[in-house]
Amino acid sequence: MTSSMLFNATTLAYMASMVVFFGFLASRNQKVGLAGSLLAYAGLSVQTIAIGLRWKESYDMGVGHAPLSNLYESVVFFSWTIILIYMFIDLKYKYRIVGAFVVPFALLGMAWAQLGLASNIEPLVPALQSNWLLYHVITCFLGYAAFAVACGVSIMYLIKAAHEENSSSSVSAGGLMSLFPPTRVLDDLNYRAIMIGFPLLTLGIITGAAWANYAWGTYWSWDPKETWSLIVWFVYAAFLHARFTRGWVGKRAAWLSIIGFAATIFCYLGVNLFLSGLHSYGGGK
Amino acid sequence: MAPTQRSFAQSIWEFFCSLKLTIFLLISLALTSIIGTILPQGQLPPEYVAQISPTKLQIYSKLGFFDMYHSWWFITLLYVFSLNLVCCSIKRLPHVLKFINEPLLVLGDSQRNTFSLKQEIPVSGAPAAGRDTLVEFLKREVASPVVTEHSGEYHLFAQKNAWSRLGVYVVHFSILVIFIGAIIGSLFGYKGYVSIVEGSAVSAVEARNGQQISLGFEVRCEKFAVDFYPTGAPKEFRSLLTILENGQPVPGYKDVKVIVNHPLSYKGITFYQSSYGQANEGSEHYLTVNQRNGAGAERFAIHEGESVTFKDGTTLKLLETAQDVRPFMPDFTGAAARVEVTYKNKSPQTFIVFKDYPEVNAQRGDALIFGYQGTNARMYTGLQVARDPGVWVVWLGCTLMILGLYIAFFMSHKRVWIVLSKGHARMYGNASKNQAAFAMQFEDLADKLKNQKI
Numbered sequence: 044m045t046s047s048m049l050f051n052a053t054t055l056a057y058m059a060s061m062v063v064f065f066g067f068l069a070s071r072n073q074k075v076g077l078a079g080s081l082l083a084y085a086g087l088s089v090q091t092i093a094i095g096l097r098w099k100e101s102y103d104m105g106v107g108h109a110p111l112s113n114l115y116e117s118v119v120f121f122s123w124t125i126i127l128i129y130m131f132i133d134l135k136y137k138y139r140i141v142g143a144f145v146v147p148f149a150l151l152g153m154a155w156a157q158l159g160l161a162s163n164i165e166p167l168v169p170a171l172q173s174n175w176l177l178y179h180v181i182t183c184f185l186g187y188a189a190f191a192v193a194c195g196v197s198i199m200y201l202i203k204a205a206h207e208e209n210s211s212s213s214v215s216a217g218g219l220m221s222l223f224p225p226t227r228v229l230d231d232l233n234y235r236a237i238m239i240g241f242p243l244l245t246l247g248i249i250t251g252a253a254w255a256n257y258a259w260g261t262y263w264s265w266d267p268k269e270t271w272s273l274i275v276w277f278v279y280a281a282f283l284h285a286r287f288t289r290g291w292v293g294k295r296a297a298w299l300s301i302i303g304f305a306a307t308i309f310c311y312l313g314v315n316l317f318l319s320g321l322h323s324y325g326g327g328k
Numbered sequence: 329m330a331p332t333q334r335s336f337a338q339s340i341w342e343f344f345c346s347l348k349l350t351i352f353l354l355i356s357l358a359l360t361s362i363i364g365t366i367l368p369q370g371q372l373p374p375e376y377v378a379q380i381s382p383t384k385l386q387i388y389s390k391l392g393f394f395d396m397y398h399s400w401w402f403i404t405l406l407y408v409f410s411l412n413l414v415c416c417s418i419k420r421l422p423h424v425l426k427f428i429n430e431p432l433l434v435l436g437d438s439q440r441n442t443f444s445l446k447q448e449i450p451v452s453g454a455p456a457a458g459r460d461t462l463v464e465f466l467k468r469e470v471a472s473p474v475v476t477e478h479s480g481e482y483h484l485f486a487q488k489n490a491w492s493r494l495g496v497y498v499v500h501f502s503i504l505v506i507f508i509g510a511i512i513g514s515l516f517g518y519k520g521y522v523s524i525v526e527g528s529a530v531s532a533v534e535a536r537n538g539q540q541i542s543l544g545f546e547v548r549c550e551k552f553a554v555d556f557y558p559t560g561a562p563k564e565f566r567s568l569l570t571i572l573e574n575g576q577p578v579p580g581y582k583d584v585k586v587i588v589n590h591p592l593s594y595k596g597i598t599f600y601q602s603s604y605g606q607a608n609e610g611s612e613h614y615l616t617v618n619q620r621n622g623a624g625a626e627r628f629a630i631h632e633g634e635s636v637t638f639k640d641g642t643t644l645k646l647l648e649t650a651q652d653v654r655p656f657m658p659d660f661t662g663a664a665a666r667v668e669v670t671y672k673n674k675s676p677q678t679f680i681v682f683k684d685y686p687e688v689n690a691q692r693g694d695a696l697i698f699g700y701q702g703t704n705a706r707m708y709t710g711l712q713v714a715r716d717p718g719v720w721v722v723w724l725g726c727t728l729m730i731l732g733l734y735i736a737f738f739m740s741h742k743r744v745w746i747v748l749s750k751g752h753a754r755m756y757g758n759a760s761k762n763q764a765a766f767a768m769q770f771e772d773l774a775d776k777l778k779n780q781k782i
Contacts, residue, residue, distance in 0.1 A: 106557070165559075165561070166557045166559065166561060166563065168561060168562065169562060169563070169564055169565055169587065169588035169589070169601075170588055170589070172564075172587075172588065172589055173589040175589075238737045241733070241737075242730065242733040242734065242737060245729060245730065245733060246730060249726045249729070249730070252722075252726070253723070253726075256716075256719060257589065257591070258588060258589050258591075258600065259600055259602070259712055259714075260519065260591070260598055260600050260712050260713070260714030260716070261519060261714065262719065262722060263510075265364060265369065265397045267365040270361050270364060270365045270397075271365060273361060274358045274361050274362065277354045277355070277357050277358035277361070278354075278355075278358050280354050281350075281351050281354035281355050281358070284347055284350050284351055284354065285351055287347060291351075306358075314365070318365055318366070
């Protein structure tokens with residue numbers, strides 16, 4: 044058994060989970076929802092084993108390092124963290140349906156990694172040979188994943204809010220929308236997910252700065268990646284402060300959360316694809 | 329006039345205290361920061377200057393876009409941001425401290441109606457008798473309560489983690505600490521670069537602004553080496569450095585291995601492995617030439633860029649050399665030279681001769697077979713040099729920030745009141761965060777309260 048086979052199984056599990064979640068949306072049968080969650084967790088378990096196995100495989104090849112060193116490995120890890128944060132929210136706040144809007148992000152990541160990215164295990168270049176790699180990547184991606192969940196919840200919020208406006212006070216309370224948590228709850232979940240993501244992103248930026256200082260003697264050099272991570276930080280800081288003033292909850296908060304995640308994705312992928320800098324995994328190189 | 333002046337000062341103060349300004353600043357900082365990630369910063373590459381129109385170039389440089397993170401307007405934004413932080417804290421902190429130090433000990437009738445979490449139990453005995461039981465109860469379940477007697481009722485108040493309301497101010501303060509650390513670094517520190525040829529020592533480095541900075545000691549590069557993976561990718565760049573004081577090696581700082589991610593620090597100055605190369609100036613390269621018919625062999629020394637002409641009129645020019653070709657030619661290792669050979673009355677041809685592959689050199693069918701035997705050139709190591717006395721202040725700020733974020737987001741100020749009157753006791757509670765979780769704790773507490781025998 045190879046890690047590659049297990050990653051394929053993971054992708055299939057997430058795909059099945061997404062399909063079942065869509066069935067959950069249509070059928071409103073709680074058992075179907077449970078099946079969707081269980082499939083996602085099965086995928087998560089297999090993926091955990093696969094990541095561990097890939098780690099071991101790199102040692103067998105004599106170039107041992109944590110599987111967090113190139114674009115393929117980071118996309119796989121991103122998918123893993125998304126489902127992990129979803130599991131946390133599902134188990135803690137009991138809103139299973141959020142999975143229908145979060146699992147697709149993880150599936151997208153796995154499908155892209157498995158179909159479109161080079162998956163060879165490469166030896167580590169000197170710049171990445173540091174324990175900071177582990178701390179930096181894990182904190183950043185857990186933060187990114189929390190923002191992905193917040194974005195999924197915000198999309199649900201906007202759909203639900205638009206529906207409520209259209210149907211105004213009439214009775215059409217049934218149907219798909221009754222499955223969605225109330226807008227108040229979605230707004231709160233959005234806030235909670237960002238409350239998890241923001242400290243993790245902060246920790247990610249700080250570990251990155253600490254590493255940069257250790258490797259180059261500069262904790263901050265306004266490299267595009269650093270700057271974009273700060274932009275993301277500013278957007279979510281604005282989100283958090285906006286909650287204390289009236290008029291910035293609900294729809295505006297949902298949009299701010301979506302913009303924040305768009306900035307996050309640009310920070311993660313766009314910087315490597317369109318701009319040059321110190322984080323040269325993947326992208327044009 | 330005085331009232332107008334006061335209201336003007338007042339409105340300035342209100343402006344700097346406002347949360348709207350905070351949101352405006354955060355979004356402005358986010359948006360303007362994008363500029364510097366799209367436009368080149370610092371030294372402009374000539375290709376960029378060539379493709380941009382002169383007017384644009386002029387406007388952009390006037391606006392400081394090519395060094396935007398140090399431009400007056402970006403720095404101003406950061407100062408206003410700091411001012412906003414300070415003003416917000418000065419305005420709100422006293423209220424919060426008062427809230428913590430002078431808690432609401434007595435609940436009025438109107439206040440009691442605002443609670444969503446409450447529980448009532450009947451009290452059979454006299455209030456004074458039940459009081460001690462309830463004090464013990466709160467002490468056990470929440471915290472030691474403050475008891476106040478007020479118009480025939482006993483008000484018991486217990487709270488937990490009141491100081492968690494300060495978390496957000498810890499975060500704000502930490503940002504200022506980080507800024508202070510950065511300012512200390514820029515005033516009293518420097519970033520520089522130095523290259524040291526193997527076997528030689530330096531006592532000064534060049535700072536980013538071109539200034540020569542004396543180290544106060546010497547650094548000698550004993551040796552530099554590169555290791556490669558079998559794929560040809562670099563595995564390790566390694567310098568062996570020795571620190572010298574008055575010409576003598578400092579104990580413990582002799583032959584220190586410096587690789588990427590493992591710098592060397594001495595007296596607050598840190599050296600980071602950054603680049604390397606061959607110190608070619610004046611060094612000799614040794615080549616051989618053999619007649620294919622075995623008529624004779626010759627060894628000669630030559631500098632890079634020089635030419636040599638042989639007896640038969642053939643000219644050889646040494647274009648460049650590398651002491652390890654693997655990064656360029658993954659199938660080969662070791663040293664090689666690129667040469668341009670011109671046989672008499674023929675056009676010049678360029679090829680590579682290897683040190684370790686004589687058979688490859690011989691595969692060319694020409695009358696002369698060339699070989700490369702290496703060089704007396706030495707390597708140099710390129711080191712980033714940094715001195716930053718503010719860095720510990722920055723780390724202190726970062727630690728405070730993480731601590732503050734944890735307190736602000738994940739710790740909650742929980743308050744419980746019990747009002748003991750004739751015939752009944754009513755318990756009220758609220759929390760500053762995570763109401764849902766507190767509601768469950770309160771229910772639990774309410775169940776326990778019902779079991780109290782009073």
